[in-house]
Amino acid sequence: MRRTTRVGVLLAIGCAFATMALQPAAQEAASASSIELPVSFERVWFRPADSGLAGGKQSGLLTVSEQGLEFSAKKQSHVLPWSRVEMISYGAMSGDTDTKWVVLALNPVAEQWSFIGYRDGRKMGYGGDTPKIFDAVVEGARRAGAGPFAVPEGTSTYITPGLQFTVALPNGWHASVVSSTLVDGRPLWGSTIFAPLDLEAARKDPAGAERATEAILAAAEPAVFLDRFEAGEGFSCRKLGRAGRRRLLDRITTALRPMRLTTELQWTAEPHRYCSAWRATARASRKEAEIDLVFYAVSDGVTAYLFTTRSPGGGAVEPRFDLVSRSLRTAVAR
Structure with a gap:
């Protein structure tokens, strides 16, 4: 059974989130510390x-x-x-x-x-x-x-909602859960923002929240957006078909509004031991503003994971994806 809990505005890849109420990641990242072993x-x-x-x-x-x-x-x-x-x-x-x-x-x-x-x-x-x-x-x-808890030096472990895999966050970064969908009682799908800015703390100060919003949307501050959704037909652990590509494009274009893509998405496979990751670059614009984007997508056959980061037009995007490259190895394989 599925039950969706939305926290303000659904943020998949960076649409405006000035009015949303962000929750601390710890509220949704399951904690098993009360379990006695053996x-x-x-x-x-x-x-x-x-x-x-x-x-x-x-x-x-x-x-x-x-x-x-x-x-x-x-x-x-x-x-x-x-x-x-x-x-x-x-x-x-x-x-x-x-x-x-x-x-x-x-x-x-x-x-x-x-x-x-x-x-x-x-x-x-x-x-x-x-x-x-x-x-x-x-x-x-x-x-x-x-x-999945063996993360590189200089990073700390963040458990994604639903315990699907862990993300190696650079020390000092924060994770903010934007929305979640419960499947069989676990928050399997939803959206999360990773950034050095503490968005939960900024939310308590309207002026601070506005500045944080503008900085992330303008790519002045680094951030990685993670959208987790039902993989559906055409997106499996090893294959990204036409239906899967259309679904990714729909989610990307919807989340970018009012900006729009000005280049075509060309997905390239990057095989891993478990599931293949798919990488694409693009540019989006609105009036005089331009941003460059890098996308990484991976599927376990049940859930699709879409990582996105952005940089001012002509800026270097790849260094911001160090977080993603460290995390892809822990994406779940069925």
Whole structure:
């Protein structure tokens, strides 16, 4: 079930937001710090992503601790230290798209797996503890500083709403949630602004909010905009088809108003280990004002992530995308 919570005006890529009420990111970024570790779950299903649901599935005891994951079953047991975990996802797996799994991407070691999944195996696989398993795994990785929480020096971890992936924010930057859509009780889609300006603090001062708005929209201050929305047809982990390109163009042109694009978007694939990122540059104008834009888009098949930054016409945009390039590696792959 979907429920949309809008905080003022929806900001996808930089439309005016002088009147919106920004919420602190911490209010929507889930916090699992109250979870006690170690914690064990009985009758948990486990399978590698490249095996069939029936043939590769094992049922056993899963224990999550600050050291890693331990799975014990009659036919197969394993211990995974947190150093092997690169990504944590909550969603479908190949061969079983109707149910949710806790999906882990692992550092390849010898002949072991690259992608694995766990879910509550009670009630024929429809037990209700899969979200609890996910929260425990995320908390274990957070305490170990592993996986999506292993961010570069000089940055800090921001957990995107819904715990889809983490963003490596430069120290001193702030994240402001603009809107969110709840899917199965989690804020899966919505918009967020990353900037060195504290927009939440500026909101309390109308004059300060106006100055902050003008600085970001005029690209005088660096900012990265993240729009998360339903991927839909034509935009998957590895492919961006015509329908997906049209959807991206519609969201970009709508969010830029009253400015308009003056160049055509040409999307170029930049393959990553998990999902391909798609990059495009463009210029937009209104009267005498011009801005240059860079877009990065990636999809996990369920959610599309559109990162955007802008610079005054003729300015250097790419250095502002260091944040994005550090974050793309943690985008969720199904």
